[in-house]
Amino acid sequence: MRTVKLFGRGWENAIGLAVDTELVFYTGAGAERSGLSGMFKAEGWVESWLCSACGRILLYGIKN
Ligand SMILES: [Zn+2]
Numbered sequence: 001m002r003t004v005k006l007f008g009r010g011w012e013n014a015i016g017l018a019v020d021t022e023l024v025f026y027t028g029a030g031a032e033r034s035g036l037s038g039m040f041k042a043e044g045w046v047e048s049w050l051c052s053a054c055g056r057i058l059l060y061g062i063k064n
Contacts, residue, residue: 002049003049004057005048008023
């Protein structure tokens with residue numbers, strides 16, 4: 001097992017550039033964005049592990 005970094009990528013523009021965002025936080029399924037900042041309130045962060053034998057990715061939530 002080794003730690004891995006998960007990230008999302010937005011749509012690429014005409015010259016192939018896009019914004020990557022690391023996926024590191026979690027919150028409850030019913031959480032709503034703040035009306036002021038547009039951000040979710042994180043309950044904790046995510047640690048990601050990849051099994052080098054079968055490729056399974058395990059996620060662990062670590063509370064703030
Ligand atoms: Zn495995």
